[in-house]
Amino acid sequence: MLASKPAAPAPQNPDPLEVPQVHDPVRVVRRDLWRDGVSTPGERGIPEETATAxxxxxxxxxxxxxxxxxxxxxxxGFSLTEKVVGDAGEIEALDIVESEAGVELRMWVPLQTEQRLSARRRQLAGPTGCGLCGIDSLMEAVRAPPRVESTATFTSGDIAAGLDALASGQALHRETRAVHGAAFWRPGRGLVAIREDVGRHNALDKLVGALARSGEHAGEGLLVMTSRVSVELVQKAAVLGAPVMVAVSAPTALAVRTAEAAGITLVASARGGSFEVFTHPGRLSA
Known part of the structure; x- marks a missing residue:
């Protein structure tokens, strides 16, 4: 549990979000390839998966x-979508600290933010072995999303172009065939940003962070993802302010209800030249 104590002084850093990369995201490993009953030794790249605190x-x-x-x-992005901070300015400094066990993303925030986190941790605390414990945990899991207000409209051709841009922009996936991607695409500009990760939630959080750092307004473009659509992804998309969310796989029922409540146009099962629209179809035209 977080303690309510004065915030520790932030390390001196002229640009707190500009930090060096750590770890190699791809590892080359030996493997045997079997084809037509014949085994051939060789190597291939696979994505690294690191415990990140x-x-x-x-x-x-x-x-x-x-x-x-x-x-x-x-x-x-995680700090924003999980409502730890309300805007990027609340993070006074960030250090990335590498150890044998993994990586620590060490952030420094104002005292009032720390006190809010302390109260939140007390509300969500439960007995050992409990998944979602108590009414506060359940309410947090299905929290009402912010309403996305955008008058932007898109065509079916925009959906196809966004999907193509996502596929062509996934450099890490081409190398490993084992990561998810989240991209932001705008008419007239094309692919604005793309981020990849072994976790679909992480990929979206990384994209949210990248757009926040660049000052990009998400209300004029498409959020495009490689995964199925769960409620957590819709909640994060609402924090981002994306009016249209496009995914290659199907949504859950709760994700559809959440997208409806958030004012998000949810496009899913988008592949092979076809897609399904589940909510707010008025933003799309032929």
């Missing part, structure tokens, strides 16, 4: 398994 003022908040790339974007 997010701490605020030296107190642990969460540990995620993540691909060790774009970690400054991950730290900021």
């Amino acid at each position: 997010l701490t605020y003022n030296a107190a642990s908040f969460a540990v995620m398994m993540a691909t060790p790339r774009d970690l400054e974007d991950f730290a900021l």
Whole structure:
């Protein structure tokens, strides 16, 4: 549990979100390839999966398994989508600390933010072995998303172009065939940003962080993802302010209800030249 104590002084850093990369996101391993009953030795690249701790003022908040790339974007995006901070300016400094056990994303926030986190951790605390414990935990899991207000409209051709841009922009996936991607695409500009990770939630958090750092407004473009659509992804998309969310696989029922409540146009099962629209179809035209 976080303690309510004065915030530790932030390390001096002229640009707190500009930090060096750590770990190699791809590992080359030996493997035997079997084809037509014949085994051939060789090598292939696979994505690294690293325990990544997010701490605020030296107190642990969460540990995620993540691909060790774009970690400054991950730290900021996670902090925003999980409502740890309200804007990027609340993170006074960020250090990425590597150890044998993994990576720590060490962030420094104002005292009031630390106190809010302390209260949140007390609300969510439960007995050992409990998954979601108590009414506060359940309410947090299905929290109401912010409403996305955008008058932007898109065509079916825009959906196809966004999907093509996502596929062509996934350099890490081409190398490993084992990571998810989240991309932001805008008419007239094309692919604005793309981030990849072994976790679909992490990929989206990294994208949110990248867009926040660049000052990009998400209300004029498409969020495009390689995964199925779960409620957590829709909640994060609503924090981002994306009016249209496109995914290659199907959504869950709760994700559809959440997208409806958030004012998000949810496009899913988008592949092979076809897609399904589940909510707010008025933003799309032929």
